[in-house]
Amino acid sequence: MQDAQLSRYSRQIMLPELDIQGQQQLNNSHVAIIGMGGLGSPAAMYLAAAGIGQLTLCDFDRVDLSNLQRQILHNSHDIGKHKTVSAQQHLQALNPECRIVQIQQKMHLSKMSELAANADVLLDCTDNFASRFALNQACVEQATPLVSAAAIRWEGQISVFSNEPDSACYQCLYPAEGEENQNCVNNGVIAPLVGIMGSMQALECIKLITATGSTLKGRLLTLNALDMSWREFKFLKDPDCKACSHAHS
Numbered sequence: 001m002q003d004a005q006l007s008r009y010s011r012q013i014m015l016p017e018l019d020i021q022g023q024q025q026l027n028n029s030h031v032a033i034i035g036m037g038g039l040g041s042p043a044a045m046y047l048a049a050a051g052i053g054q055l056t057l058c059d060f061d062r063v064d065l066s067n068l069q070r071q072i073l074h075n076s077h078d079i080g081k082h083k084t085v086s087a088q089q090h091l092q093a094l095n096p097e098c099r100i101v102q103i104q105q106k107m108h109l110s111k112m113s114e115l116a117a118n119a120d121v122l123l124d125c126t127d128n129f130a131s132r133f134a135l136n137q138a139c140v141e142q143a144t145p146l147v148s149a150a151a152i153r154w155e156g157q158i159s160v161f162s163n164e165p166d167s168a169c170y171q172c173l174y175p176a177e178g179e180e181n182q183n184c185v186n187n188g189v190i191a192p193l194v195g196i197m198g199s200m201q202a203l204e205c206i207k208l209i210t211a212t213g214s215t216l217k218g219r220l221l222t223l224n225a226l227d228m229s230w231r232e233f234k235f236l237k238d239p240d241c242k243a244c245s246h247a248h249s
């Protein structure tokens with residue numbers, strides 16, 4: 001590691017749980033972030049700053065004025081730009097060592113599978129159930145860990161679906177497809193809440209890559225921001241789950 005890197009990452013390297021070895025694992029890793037909005041913004045910023053080697057950013061949308069209240073990776077000069085373009089410009093300024101790859105298209109299952117096969121960790125920063133189920137399917141098939149979060153109104157949640165055979169997947173937790181599609185476009189969301197949940201996704205991602213501490217595998221953490229109360233729910237693999245029950249047999 002060069003002097004500039006030792007300096008840039010010194011506050012992480014001095015953590016005994018990471019040390020130089022952990023920092024090198026981060027520098028050699030590839031994380032894919034699906035959705036460059038409210039959750040994807042802080043997640044991408046912290047992962048780029050922390051020294052993830054490659055970030056693949058997926059979003060087909062362009063920056064809109066109504067995004068700026070919470071999507072802090074983009075600013076007023078970016079309105080009209082593709083979100084991945086705006087994201088790349090700002091992330092590259094933050095850390096030129098981070099390699100950024102843009103995917104500017106709606107993600108279909110085959111593309112998600114390709115992404116899951118190539119990435120060490122996937123971050124689900126989308127805002128709809130169809131994408132969440134498809135991303136989960138791709139991660140189960142490719143045995144890629146998935147860090148999933150959501151935020152709506154004053155409520156946030158996050159969990160980790162790991163690639164171990166006994167680990168539950170997103171669909172073990174939410175078996176019912178066709179659930180009413182709630183998103184912040186229709187329901188609103190308080191700005192810092194997406195920052196909290198997206199930052200937690202970055203943190204869980206770093207722990208997965210460096211095998212540090214215990215992740216939220218098998219645990220769903222929810223936040224009610226109105227009274228700042230956290231709750232934790234444990235969940236198990238569903239032996240009849242349509243997505244993962246045959247994946248490792």
Ligand SMILES: [Zn+2]
Pocket residue numbers: 168169170171172173237238241242243244245
């Ligand atoms: Zn499952």
